[in-house]
Amino acid sequence: MGVLAEIHVLTLFPDLFDGFLRESILGKALADGRLAVRLLDFRDFAEGKHRSVDDVPYGGGSGMVLMPGPLVAALETLPPGTRKILLTPQGRPFDQAAAARLAGEPRIALCCGRYEGFDERIRKHVDEELSLGDFVMQGGEVAAMAVIEAVVRLLPGVLHNADSPAEESFAQGLLEYPQYTRPRxxxxxxxxxxxxxxxxxxxxxxxxxxxxxxxxxxxxxxxxxxxxxxxxxxxxxxxxxxxxxxRGPGRVDVALVHHPVRARTGETIATSVTNLDIHDIARASRTYGVAAYHLVTPIALQRELVETVAAHWLEGESGGRVPQRADALRLVRTAAALGDVVETIRREAGAAPLCVATSADPRGRPTVGWAKLRGRLAAETRPVLLVFGTGWGLADEALDAADLLLEPIAGPTDYNHLSVRVAAGVTLDRLFGRAGR
Missing domain, CATH: 1.10.1270.20 (tRNA(m1g37)methyltransferase, domain 2)
Structure with a gap:
């Protein structure tokens, strides 16, 4: 990889760069001959009496679109080996890694847009597209200045302290640590x-x-x-x-409901407890700091089964042999109805929980998004109860009793039939996992 020696800027407003190119480290780099910046007004390549560079869009619409001819003609005058870059909100986000990569190119060209954007055919004549961020400006000149400054400061000898770029934000994939100076x-x-x-x-x-x-x-x-x-x-x-x-919430509980839930045909039923549901959701709950994991079923024999399974790992020889499993199953509780879980939390935590239901099919009900719920939970002082359904999901009465309904988990396909164990794990990670924050 070489070192950047030349930057070409294709713009309709070259005078905007005058002061920018004279000041600070950039001005010094230009004065020292470390770098050359050449401004190219692509209006000079327009044809006709009025040298027009834009026209109305085909198909109608507001604003004007940059014509392909002038800009492509200007691009074709650049030296061989120049990396041509279109600055557009539709491009890949410009970041520190991109700045470092461009600093290793011998020559780059930055194409500044105006008006409503570029004719689509211009894109075939550039090597990449970059965006400064998710916002819109009058043109690409400010974006070009940002790219130039970010790139130039990485060139050898431009900064007095050679270690500075390595310690700054993004250089190691992190934001920079807090800095302090005098006074103490x-x-x-x-x-x-x-x-x-x-x-x-x-x-x-x-x-x-x-x-x-x-x-x-x-x-x-x-x-x-x-x-x-x-x-x-x-x-x-x-x-x-x-x-x-x-931070809030002070307590998070998980409930796995076996009644009331829906059958495939839509009627309300009770489902059977499974050993996998007991173990796997208990382990996920333990991983993400859940206070208690409640299995809800009105069938007494099913509740006894849950308690027997938990006791086997907590009180028998198995608990000593696999302590991690016992640690997770200590969270397991049973309840005959979801209302009993709410009352238990109210009694133990001193406040009724915020109930957040989950469903792969909201059936027309409004839902809360993942990011919005994470923000709400960060500020929530009440306990929180996450409610999952077995069978074909929570019945209408359970959904209607919740304070919030979380938007469904969705992948890139139209298949949406996750097991409740997977759904619980994904939900806990998105809401409380490190990457989710």
């Missing part, structure tokens, strides 16, 4: 003691921990892609324990 105390807020301790290893660990915290809280999408080290996993576990102690 400002309006009652002091610099964290560890940063003035002089203990370099403690400072390094604190900074990594805070970078993980900030990324988890503000950009969980980045954290989901992180190649976490053993230390990262340890620090994230610390942060999770800390967050769990300080």
């Amino acid at each position: 105390e400002f309006r009652g807020r002091e610099v964290p003691e560890v940063l003035v301790s002089g203990h370099h290893e403690q400072i390094r660990r604190w900074r990594r921990r805070e970078a993980l915290r900030r990324t988890r809280d503000r950009r969980p999408d980045l954290l989901a892609r992180l190649a976490a080290t053993a230390e990262d996993r340890e620090l994230l576990a610390e942060l999770d324990r800390e967050a769990a102690a300080g």
Whole structure:
């Protein structure tokens, strides 16, 4: 990989770049000859008396569309080996990895759009499309400036401190840790003691921990892609324990309802308890910090079966042989009706729970989205009860009794027949898992 030496900007407003190219590190890089930036007004390549670069869209619609001729003609004058980039809201998001990649190209060209966008045929003449984010501006010039600055500061010798790019946000897949400078105390807020301790290893660990915290809280999408080290996993576990102690809800329970549920034909029935449901949802509940896992059935023999299974692992030799299984099955409880579960939680937690029902088929009822529910749960002070149904899902009376109905789990196909064990695991992970946050 080489080093970027030349940037071409194709724009209808080259004068917008005058001040930008003269200032700060970019101006110095240009003055030192480390980089050349060439502005190309593609209106100069337009034909006709008025040198028009845009026209009305075929099929009707508002605004004007950039014609393919002038911009493509300008692109064809660029030196061989130039990577041609279209700046458009429809492009792949521009990020630090893209900046680093472009810094290794010998030449790049940034095409700035205007009006309602580009004629679709222009796309065949560029190498890639980049977007600055999910918003709309008057044109691509500001986006081009952002790309130029992000790329240029990665070039050798541009920054005085060669280590700066490696420590900044996104360089290691994380947001940067908090920074402090003098004074040590400002309006009652002091610099964290560890940063003035002089203990370099403690400072390094604190900074990594805070970078993980900030990324988890503000950009969980980045954290989901992180190649976490053993230390990262340890620090994230610390942060999770800390967050769990300080955020709502204070208690989360899970209920697996065997009545009232629907049969395939639509009538209300009671289903049988299965051994797999007892074990697997108990293990998922234990993983995500659930307070209790309630199996709801009006059939006394079925409740006795559940209690016998749990006791086998808790009181017999099996509990000592497989302690992890016993740890999960301690969460198991039984109830004759869902209302009994609500009353148990009310008695133990001092407040009635927020009941959130789940269903693969809402049957016309309004639902709450995953992100919205996560936000609500983070601020919720009441207990929360997640309700899952067996058979063909919760009956209407159970859905109508809930405070909220969660939107169905959906994949890229129209198949939507997950087992309740899988649905419970997916739901708990999306709501309380590390990647979900």
